[in-house]
Every structure is written in structure tokens, then in C-alpha cells.
Amino acid sequence: SQKIEQNSEALNIQEGKTATLTCNYTNYSPAYLQWYRQDPGRGPVFLLLIRENEKEKRKERLKVTFDTTLKQSLFHITASQPADSATYLCALGDNYGQNFVFGPGTRLSVLP
Amino acid sequence: DTAVSQTPKYLVTQMGNDKSIKCEQNLGHDTMYWYKQDSKKFLKIMFSYNNKELIINETVPNRFSPKSPDKAHLNLHINSLELGDSAVYFCASSYRQGAETQYFGPGTRLLVL
Numbered sequence: 281s282q283k284i285e286q287n288s289e290a291l292n293i294q295e296g297k298t299a300t301l302t303c304n305y306t307n308y309s310p311a312y313l314q315w316y317r318q319d320p321g322r323g324p325v326f327l328l329l330i331r332e333n334e335k336e337k338r339k340e341r342l343k344v345t346f347d348t349t350l351k352q353s354l355f356h357i358t359a360s361q362p363a364d365s366a367t368y369l370c371a372l373g374d375n376y377g378q379n380f381v382f383g384p385g386t387r388l389s390v391l392p
Numbered sequence: 393d394t395a396v397s398q399t400p401k402y403l404v405t406q407m408g409n410d411k412s413i414k415c416e417q418n419l420g421h422d423t424m425y426w427y428k429q430d431s432k433k434f435l436k437i438m439f440s441y442n443n444k445e446l447i448i449n450e451t452v453p454n455r456f457s458p459k460s461p462d463k464a465h466l467n468l469h470i471n472s473l474e475l476g477d478s479a480v481y482f483c484a485s486s487y488r489q490g491a492e493t494q495y496f497g498p499g500t501r502l503l504v505l
Binding site: 311314321322323324325326329367369373374375376378380381382384385 | 396427432433434435436437440447448482484489490493494495496497498499
């Protein structure tokens, strides 16, 4: 069965450093991968989408890589700030919208 | 100007009751979803509707019945509530199926006593 893992349940990092979150999957060949941010008591908010034929995507301080051979995506936040503290979820999907699955999330805390 | 709205925000009820959660999106999207997020924060898709037609129906008890009166609404009715139904339920929408951004509502926190 499909399985998605995110490197750790929680990650603490010092302000100004680069946070790197990992999403690994098995038994799946996704057409795309998305990253969402979820704050306590709120719904997830979309951040970035990367397709299977793309290696890297950037948006401001965010960078996502996608390695379909390793079955892994890395999510980087550079120059991290306390306001970046949240839970980050990866999600995989196919082009038919039939197999959309979220990972368990990583709770990031950026310490001042 | 809320894009995806849900009511109620909180719902506390007794076991065995029937309850409904309403969802509306004003984004003009074709596809709407219901998700359940349990106490371990795992977000799992329950249903997906595209233009009022059921597309995905994951393994959920048939006590859960989604209803889509029109493209902008997807309501969730739950019969005979059980303790294990306690969770946060999120509604979401996307422009269409497939590789699209999903926009989530604020969630409905259901507590079954």
C-alpha cells in the first residue's frame, strides 16, 4: 500500500538557519507533489507544487526538490524566522485526482 | 470574502446523534473535498466531488454521507455518531481534479461524548 513519511514529527531550528524537511514515499508514482503549511487551529495552506518532470521549484525563501528515483522531496526554508513555525505537510497526487494523499506532517519550530 | 467556509466551527454532541456540517466555496471551483484530521493530526481524504458527482469515496463508514446540492456546496451528514468520529473535519476545493491547489476551510471540530 502507499506510504508517505516525513522525516521527523518535530524539528527545532535556530532563527536565520535553513530548515530542511523531507518527504519520502513508497508504492506510489505521483504525477506531482505539493507542500502545505498548517497553523494550529487552521486549515492547510498551499505553498508549492512540483511536477514529476521538474527537479526544483523556488518561491521567495522556499525551495522544493523532487527526486522520483529516490522517491523523495526536500523542502527548504532559508533564513528561517519564528513566523515560519508551523506544521508542514507534503501531499502526493496523480493527474486524475484519484490518489491524493497527505503525509503525517513535520512540526517546525524556529527559535529566536 | 472567505473562499471556503464551514459551519459550524465547533460541534459537541452525544453518541448516537445525527449531525451535519456545511461547506461553501465562492471560488467557482469544480471540485470539493472532505477530509478528516484525527488526534494525531493525520489528514485523510474522505470524499471528493467533481461538479456535484462523487469521484472519490475512501473507506469511510456509510454513516457518513456527503451531499452536493450545487457546485458551490458540499455538506457532510453523519448518522449515529460514535466516539471515534471525534476529529477535525476540513472541507476543501480546487479548480478541477488533478494537479491543482486545494483551498481549505477553517475546519469543524467535532467532539462526540
